[in-house]
Amino acid sequence: xxxxxxGIFHHPGLRxxxxxxxxxxxILGMIVVAQFVRSDWLLPGFAVSMCGEFIQLWCFASLDKxxxxxxxxxxxxxRNPMYLGRFFILFGFLMLLANGWILIAYTILYWxxxxxxxxxxxxxxxxxxxxxxxxxxxxxxxxxxxxxxTGEPVGYWNWQLFRQNNAGFNLAATLAAxxxxxxxxxxxxxxxxx
Numbered sequence: 744x745x746x747x748x749x750g751i752f753h754h755p756g757l758r759x760x761x762x763x764x765x766x767x768x769x770i771l772g773m774i775v776v777a778q779f780v781r782s783d784w785l786l787p788g789f790a791v792s793m794c795g796e797f798i799q800l801w802c803f804a805s806l807d808k809x810x811x812x813x814x815x816x817x818x819x820x821x822r823n824p825m826y827l828g829r830f831f832i833l834f835g836f837l838m839l840l841a842n843g844w845i846l847i848a849y850t851i852l853y854w855x856x857x858x859x860x861x862x863x864x865x866x867x868x869x870x871x872x873x874x875x876x877x878x879x880x881x882x883x884x885x886x887x888x889x890x891x892x893t894g895e896p897v898g899y900w901n902w903q904l905f906r907q908n909n910a911g912f913n914l915a916a917t918l919a920a921x922x923x924x925x926x927x928x929x930x931x932x933x934x935x936x937x
Contacts, residue, residue, distance in 0.1 A: 773836075773920060780839040782928040789921055792835025796917050798828030803910035804900045812872045814879050816899035819891035822883050823864075826857045832917060839924065861885060 761768070798817060802825040805816030817824035830853050837849050868876050883889075891897050905911075 769920070773924060776836060776839060777924055777927040780924060780928040781841045784839045784841050785925055785928055788835040788838035789925075790835070791838060792832045792917065792921065795828045795831025795833075795835065796914060798824055798831065799913060800905070800910050801900065802828060803908035803913065804902065804905040806908060807904055808908070809868075809871060812868075812875050812879060814883070815895040816897065817888075819883065819895050819897050821888040822880065822885050823857070823861050824888070826860065827886070827888070830857070836920070836924070839928070857886070 801817050805818060806813050806825075821827060830850075833853070834846065834849065837845055865880070872879075
């Protein structure tokens with residue numbers, strides 16, 4: 744199963760399509776999910792989603808992409824915290840459906856996606872950072888966070904990197920999506936006219 748999913752997630756044509764179409768896919772997904780939202784799950788789903796958003800924002804404020812080996816902030820505890828944050832953002836939205844099977848299916852699908860994505864990313868980073876990256880990989884786990892072992896600061900936050908990585912846009916988009924879904928769930932406001 745893992746080899747099949749890796750083949751799918753590594754397919755260059757599919758990756759290009761998903762990158763180009765991510766905004767329409769997210770909007771369509773929101774419209775579909777909104778039809779089945781349980782308003783009693785708004786607060787718990789929002790809380791989980793915002794925990795994921797905080798992890799992403801912390802990543803944005805720590806990451807100097809392809810310029811320096813980022814081993815500070817959340818990257819001291821896990822090598823791929825941004826994917827972990829993204830998992831929880833989407834998980835919070837899916838909690839609104841109050842369906843455990845959907846959450847299990849999402850978790851499995853996301854794990855397969857993340858595993859394939861991280862393989863490509865590691866292959867990209869290894870030639871850039873060499874032995875330092877190899878050492879980082881032996882010190883910090885790929886997916887499951889642990890107490891920092893790198894000696895780098897955990898409480899790292901750089902506002903310049905935050906802005907450089909468009910973290911404000913990411914936060915605004917997540918909050919706008921939550922506002923739209925909440926408006927639908929609480930007041931039955933249409934997401935699409937007609």
